[in-house]
Amino acid sequence: MSAFQKLIAHSKKVSHFDHLASIVGWDQAAVMPAGGAEARSNAIAELDVHIHSLMTQPHLGDLFAQAEEEPLSINEKAELREMKRDWQQSNLLPEALVQAQSLAGSKCEHAWRTQRGDNDWTGFEKNWAEVVKLSIEEAQIRAEANGTTPYDAMLDIYEPGTTSASLDTLFADVKTWLPSMIDEAIEKQRSSNILLPNSHYPTEKQKALGLEVMQLLQFDFDHGRLDESVHPFCGGVPTDVRITTRYDENEFVQSLMGIVHETGHARYEQGLPKSLADTPAGQARSMGIHESQSLFFEMQMGRSQAFIEHLARLATNHFDGPEFAKANLAKIYTKVEKGYIRVDADELTYPAHVILRYEIERDLMNGVIQHTDVPELWNEKMKTYLGLSTEGNYKNGCMQDIHWTDGSFGYFPSYTLGAMYAAQFMAAMKKTVDVDAAIFSGDLTPIFTWLGDNIWSKGSLLSTDDLVSQATGDVLNAEHFKTHLENRYLR
């Protein structure tokens, strides 16, 4: 057996334990009773330790050195690159730092759950100081290994190959047109009447409708399920993808489009290359590309007129009410509104929330600002980008997200990168696929064939830049996103 083959066998072994982690993770979020939590945490911690010990076995370094001398095909080289990346990520941080981060993150997040409601910045800041300090330590260790700035090293965890130089360029462009576009769209919608949800929408009916929408989206129910959880997510494994949603019986808007969003994630997982299953090159490319698929489903396809007609048609199987009329549904799903809260933001204002966070976390990791500067910076940027003040309003300002409480700095850009990738994929797809006709017909196969061929089946064989270039003929640029938003909100 060659060193490369030994590394593949080792990856598959690790992947089997990752499988267990995914399933018990789903179980914890979707079905586990509260009283099971403590024993479950202990079991998961044991599993994490075991996976970490597998990833840090001393003989792996020699195997990587040997494998790099072996004659490998292009795909095998990609596999080796991804395996090595995973191995380096696992071996980079001292055990003591990982443990300190885990403790500080848990403490900060746990306290945050009440501090946020109390608008208690002073209390939060005390715990968060430690989280930020340890994350900067992490960023510096990673930066030294990668030869990048600290923030770029954090970005690399979620978006391999993406740099703040490229994000600065992309976002600088967006900032030139986004604030005025938001104002213009709001002005344009001012006189429009929307009928908002105003009835009782039983969970069972919402679920039945959601399942029909998943069928339209060709979700493979032989390899996945729909369930409920407090925070919707896409979990499980590629052969058994578990998506969840949350039902609010006073409205249907969130759960319905939430299911479309998670189905996008799920189809990506279900479409990953089976021949590379259980190895790193067979996994999704990055958080941003993952989000591009959920946002392709939710925004590019899901909010198109043709798709909303399907939603309106399917809704009549379960509900009657003028709020489900297609023109009204379209208005609901394209309403633009400036707000404080990112997770409630619409397609148009969402990038403003992300750019704000990106600029702050970049400067925080690079030591340009201190964590105590964050509330003031947040307030300034909210005023600039969305015209809203958050002075003294921490709960709806810099304390609103969970991401920073446990040190996930570098994650936020993925959301808007995903939206941009999605727009660029749609523009490229339209060169060869009659997308509107396909959606209108109700047989979305041509769309999924394009995504399958160009994105899903590639796994992590290509770098993100190569994946995007090969699929669209160009590296990422914000132009397609801008055109998409203009067409939807200003025409």
Add this chain to the structure above:
Amino acid sequence: MSAFQKLIAHSKKVSHFDHLASIVGWDQAAVMPAGGAEARSNAIAELDVHIHSLMTQPHLGDLFAQAEEEPLSINEKAELREMKRDWQQSNLLPEALVQAQSLAGSKCEHAWRTQRGDNDWTGFEKNWAEVVKLSIEEAQIRAEANGTTPYDAMLDIYEPGTTSASLDTLFADVKTWLPSMIDEAIEKQRSSNILLPNSHYPTEKQKALGLEVMQLLQFDFDHGRLDESVHPFCGGVPTDVRITTRYDENEFVQSLMGIVHETGHARYEQGLPKSLADTPAGQARSMGIHESQSLFFEMQMGRSQAFIEHLARLATNHFDGPEFAKANLAKIYTKVEKGYIRVDADELTYPAHVILRYEIERDLMNGVIQHTDVPELWNEKMKTYLGLSTEGNYKNGCMQDIHWTDGSFGYFPSYTLGAMYAAQFMAAMKKTVDVDAAIFSGDLTPIFTWLGDNIWSKGSLLSTDDLVSQATGDVLNAEHFKTHLENRYLR
């Protein structure tokens, strides 16, 4: 850290991986889509290999030798005994035999699923020959280590301390009175009119009723769930017990009493000593004691007049129909009928099915008979015990159960041992608890307190014989079971 403490830490580590196995096992049976099966099998196989490697670590032998020299409390000694037993069981069989058994068992069971329907003894016999041969090999290795007969060594896997000498005595007694008692009961019921289920019983209503019955039985929903699966079982972990049932919308009889049965298993798990969680002495004592709890719930308590009144009362929340009248429900749940199929058998005929299997598997493992002798012996014994011929009827004869297809010889006696233990526990409980009054009142606390104090909280601290003696003042004898059956079926 003493050797004993190291062994405890090691047991807890193994237990955390067992936790993962339990949860993904539940998932596989209760919620996993079919397409997830292959990847799941690979993940579970990897986990099994890892658990086995933990249990066979070479340094454990030294730790056991050292721990036996350390000063230990009575409970610690029990813990050491149980840990050592688990360790010995894991180290006894050569890897090659375990793998051969796994292959032969899978092959035989898989083919059996169609061969049974085809009544294809010739086809089955070819695969089964290998299963029996390997099980005899296993039994002989175990026998040599335990200093017992081969069959007693197999019995010891499920019922530590139980021997065929004691079973021969118990069952010889039962055989003197059971066949005539069955005839007498059937004769007594001949003129009785029963209204059988004859309507449509929606799953949702059956489930709602089942949940109410579980509440009456004080199932802790903060530490467990009710779900559905093809083969009902009790799984999960003590802090999160997963029971399942199967609904047939043409009847309610099976699912309703099935839930009572599984709740008995679940309360035992939920009542195990928390201070010994994740260690062998904190686990259930044996298969027979586990079955004693489910049968205490299902037979001793669940089929009592007072309990059936509760079932009739709760049923009116969901169903109306004369079949739910308490007198009719009592008739349904105490109907005696001679039949071919063990899993469909009633309380009174069930022991005949078990004794038949016990006598055959005992002689098979001890080399007294050959596997080709089984159909004829089955037919003879069915005629003797239940007056039914299975000549040429393999599918409803010796091919009916899954147990022997994968080599689980020694398991069957647990069912009837459980029924006998349950009767003896009830007789003992009645000395200090007014059981009928407790059931009648709907507050079953006094019953559960007795079971908690005498059985559940003991885990595996005592041997089975000591557990039964301390709880009832006597070792197991069949007299209580006989008296119980006489009172229920002949009075």
